[in-house]
Amino acid sequence: MSLLDAPLAAIAAAVQSGMATPEDLTFEALGRAEARNSGINAICALNADAKQEASGVADRLRSGETLPLAGVPVLIKDNIWVKGLRIAQGSRLYADHFAPEDAVAVKRLRQAGAVVIGITTCSEFGCKGATVSPLHGVTRNPVNPDLTPGGSSGGSVAAVAAGIVPLALGTDAGGSSRRPPAHTGLCGMKPTQDLIPYGPSFDEPVWGISVICPITRSMENIGLAMQVLAGLEPVVAPELAIAFSKDFGTGQLRDPDVDANCNKVITALKMAGVRVDNAYLDWPNNIKGHDILPLQFAGLAQMYGDIWRKTPDLFDPAIAAQIETGLSLRGTDVAAAHQVSNRMRDTLRAALNRYGVIATPTTPCAAWPAELNAPTEIGGQPAAPRDHAAFTPQINHAGVPAVSLPCGTDSIGRPLGLQLIAQAGQDAELIALALQLEPILKEIS
Template structure:
């Protein structure tokens, strides 16, 4: 499999300078996608539309327009609207849906010169920790096709890790664009809630939690995409303006929490790899203390999961009642649970969510950055919802996801960057979390941390 020769910023520079064209960049990406069909990372292509869009970018350049992402080929997750493209949410219920318009984030990327070359696989309704759907089947890990890349943004993450495109756009409501990047060895960024406008698009089961999330091979490309997509828009009442400037990491108060203050299992290879990374960062001059967030009693993913189940039931309960077999069996189970939750159960989950956010607010009143594992384990077999064992203990189906969902409930920014690998070469990641709205500070810190870890 051939990796692209350049990063997103290098492709944009080459296209803008006339050393290549947007059409040539698009054709090269389409060729790589075709050669990697067995990975099932990109589930929809539209050759004519892509080449027409690339030709438009070339024409805009000839007219003198300046575009920061000129000709950069991108893959967009199959739950984000791309106008004129089939976008299905990985569901038979939406198998023939064609998006009537771009989501705001995609509109901004295309205005900046990016060219959509494909739609990336997701689990059905982006509601599962592996990327497999009844419509398209499983997405495979680029280093071992017998393994899953995790989910739900597995398609976009694999598209970047396998070198099909330098940049992909996912969503993240509980870690969906941080865990798959960690498992395949690339970077994934979950912005503060509202910083990148969400929609127009599908009704969202993760009310108030999901964000648009760029995935790339490094933090510099992540930041380029983020700055292109970020900023308030009146079409999204939750959207907000980023006002603060980036700052370097010198002087930041940094905490390392090896288990996030939770009673959870972590594989030795991950725990040891994170400890070694922290030692390298400390040796480079970063001030890092070991400190855990203090969570309210009963703070577990189980306490907040009714929100996901109830959201799925509200949107797709009628289809479930008509024919549950049309849905992924695991999604059908979630909808069935959602239909059984009482109003008090859902309200209780909202209370738990708010308590988690308050705990994080207290923590970040004294700390600037939090470092944790992104995942407690490396990738696992394709047919399983999670690994059988983590840290030498029998693992539940969601034990692989313990370090990411709380960040969404607090609406904080967080990024996963590669941190190490096991003996077979399977990667894991370092998660860096910052205060809400401090996305630019976090990205600059992540860039500096990434540089240190790559030395």
């Protein structure tokens, strides 16, 4: 096994001890990018200065610095600023935008000794659940290139799933760094809101819900990444107990294989001594995840409505439709969506106070064809455009942390994920619990 395929801590230890060099790891990662990206379109730009960055890390090591991510090659999603690199957030409007400075998260990775080797694809403005855009084209799932990795952080997850790098950053405003890991057999974490500073960056369609997220192969790697990104120190594992809901109280249909997988997960956890209770979430007025979409539509319309009217051909048709909808909304529609957001927050936080940790399937379906923005059917019924995201945006509006863990596959080998949700500020405890559950879930087929 190549060192690049080892846990992050092992990579850094080998570099720190002199058994490997940052330059060699960077050279290997760039070679993998050249060899593996063509079939999946996960990387939209390579960092021409990556080898120079690696040499800088080597100089720091020779001067005696201890670096927790020494020499680890990383990739960054195309809506997170990396100084001097083209960051276009998947849009032809920003095809010539070069970031004037690093986002805080990128700065912290570099301070820890990581080497940024490039930028990964995302959907336009990060506002779609598949990674397809006029600027970058179609990003594909390394598990099966006919399938999508999901979105909007599809490039980051595809690159990690393809083994190009062991760690990538994504963003998440409604599940964009949880659902794609579920579709590719990876781990993704959405931290408590503002635990990792979000900017400097572009303006957001909806402020106060977006977070920067680590995407990697294991919870051990997530733990180390969160030490670097947020200063989280490991804690003792809490009680092994969760409360499970197959539909998160939404009434959303699931594919039969997702329900069957949930039953396997529950059985495996109970057999391993984990207490599994039933979680009941009573969303007021039967609110659904799509009820907050007017906030995104109105935000896009406010930022890009005038440009869209003048140059509609520049936009992804799916994003253009969102802008057009946003332009037609009334102020009362947007106010109503704000009220839904607040009720989501109150309801989920109250449920977490009751249960501690709530578990759901990360998605109600497995990955779908790569060219499509969303699955056409879920649970044997026609699917609305955001039904595949039914179990994730509530967490963003509540501002609480969640992780997605691999938990087996469906009957034709498509990966599935288990989502664990914790109380605000319980990120370290959530990681500790997930570390305990991860080996149990790995045994599920």
